[in-house]
Amino acid sequence: MIANTVLIWTAGAIALLAIGVGVLTLGASVWIYYIQGRSERVQTDLRLELFERLFADDPDWNGWIVTLSRVERDRLRVLLDEYLRKLRGTEHSRLRELASAIGILDQAMRNVDRGRHPFRALTWLALLKEPVDPDRLTSSGMTTPQLRAGAARVLYESDHPDASAIGTNLIVDSESLTAFGLDTLYRLNNGIETPLLTRLAEEADSWDEGLLVQVLIVLRYCNIGDVHGRLDWLPPLLTHTSPRVRAAAVGVVERHGWRGAYQSQIDIGTLLEDSEVAVRRDVYLLLSSWNTDRSAAWLRWAIATADETDGLALARAHMSHPRTDVTNSPAWLAPFVDWVLADEAVGRRRRMWGVSAAWS
């Protein structure tokens, strides 16, 4: 049997450990209570001083910083993180000078070089809109999607001339993207260049489903200057084996493929017969967004051939198309039309569609 002495020693050790944890907990709570109260007071005073100096003729950041204690400097970093995100223009430039004076910029650059807390360092650089050489940014290794997006964000925020191309490559070379990566990719491709189109044309068929869906969703929201000849990779994706890819591709068609040349390349009949309800629903919305007689005819055809599974989506698409007439709808659609009318009468908000494919 277990000797009582073993139990005595065990009980003693546990008691000591418990007392240690208890004392540590209570001690920490007293200390934190004191520090937290002090920090809150300090932060309130700092915020007032920060704003006074921010809007003064000469903020004299260096003169102010030497008067601050360590706790005050720590709280000032928190305030800088908050207001660098909120303020633009002159105020942002002044905060940038303050961040530089307090040593944030140097520290972030050092940490990027050493690979120490790299995401935090990249975040500071992005908030400060600091121009950094892309090679330097990635020198310590971009091992995670979050770090890649962080580096791309620095290039975007600092208006690096090759930000779109380098940033896009950095992000899409990950296996999957974070929401931060998706947002950064959107910003890098929203405009004239849209290097994503080149990558898609070259590699769309080799990317895995997850990445492809995410990239298509981003493209759904980007403004593209000139799509002529740049969406030829898109029609094959409408028959992709993955319904998520098909749905996301329909979203891109809705946003960018409305021009006549592209519309004629899309086999709407096949899309309307897609085996997945989610894809068909997006196709109905696509048709409702095309204000043409042809799309109205396709919607009428869909109503004639679909069943109640698609009733609500069809009724919504039908109601929002300016060239369709609900009075000639079949009887089975009537309850859906009634519902859509009544629902919109009490203020149903029409939602932006397409993004759900990335999260489904």
Next chain:
Amino acid sequence: MVVDTLLTASTWFFVSYFVLINGSYLLIHLAALVGIRQNRREQRVTPAYDIHESPVIPGIAIVLPAYNEGPVVASSVRSLLSVEYPDFEIVAVNDGSTDDTLDQLRNAFDLERVDAEYPVEIPCEPIRDVYRASDADLVVVDKENGGKADALNAGVFFTDQPLFCAIDADTVIERSGLIEIVRPFLRDPEQMIATGGTVRVANGCTIRDGVVERVRLSGSALVNLQTMEYLRAFLAGRIGLSVMKSLLIVSGAFGLFRTNAVREIGGYSTDTITEDMELVVRLHRHFGDLNEAYRVEFVPDAVVWTEVPESRQVLGRQRSRWYRGLIESLLLHRRMIGRPKYGVIGLVALPFFVLVEFFGPLIEGLGYLLVPIAFLLGLLNGPFFLLFVAVAVGLGTLMSWLSAFSEVYGFRQYVHPRDILGILFYGVVENVLFRQWKAFIAWKGLVQFLRGDTSWGEMTRVGLEQE
């Protein structure tokens, strides 16, 4: 001779089991401390983008099932409307309440009835009416009574949002609650299917207009014992299990799910006693069967505050139901236990729940019965027994205090040292009577389960708001 052998064998059994159970808990506590440290590091850095201006953020439906929640439902919805998130709607489901739940909602939010029958067939009891608020993203689905799981299904199949957040009507969500609980989805949009948040005890706190203004312990010892339990369950148990990729429970009071994933498995089961655990185990089973990569995580910084029972009878009914739900979920999915196909869930999490969570309180209860018998028969080794109790109480206290430490180190909701002292105090006194009472409730739950009792027991709400 036989008695001696039996006595020695049973002593070894109890001691070995004791080591197993406490070893497991200690491991989880240590994993939790690692998780909290990691969480603190991650929390320090917010990516340099504004999710309120991002077009790629997923919309969330907050599904709020409500059955006879008249005193609290308006406050709960008000707190939900104040959350920080760029795209969400609230789907409150009145599950055939017999009190004024629907009237409270109609009056508080100026609801208008949709003047048509909802035409889509949803796997739940019939929908009577749908109401919308004119100046808020709030829809109220009024349906026949079908139970909490049925009400959740109404919301899950009604919404067209890609994510839904299940939340209890007697809870108050923190303003950052939704942003916090969605973070793992934003970090890993492809694999994340469910995240759970922390449920904290609201009794004793000051709550106004759906916002927790001051966090304090309650004046009731029973409530404070539960506060200690919740800290242990969420700040140690859930974090530790999540670190070990063994999370089987996402609390029904606050969890975020990928809508399609839940629809794929048919929604919540309406036949089970605790729909929250069963749903998560079934999700694990589904994705394990498909051999698809997926993740379920716990998010300690996502917080809701809930009203806990203030009477022993109500608490007893609640705990008995939780225990019956545990047995039922484990039995329903017993084929997953020990199967490598289900990874850590099959090989670690489920065996842990069987050996520790299911058998633990039963064996503890058995011990409380056998010790007096052994004493009466003169078979009890007094000094050994006393030392064993000292070790047990010491370990129980140590683990409770580790949870209190986690609270102070990682979360600091209870800021006043007096409250921390109170929590430490309840971490000791719960070992006397409360722990024994819970073992008794587990046995009672087992008997009720064997008898086929599936009752919920009524929870009397007093309301969370201060006048």
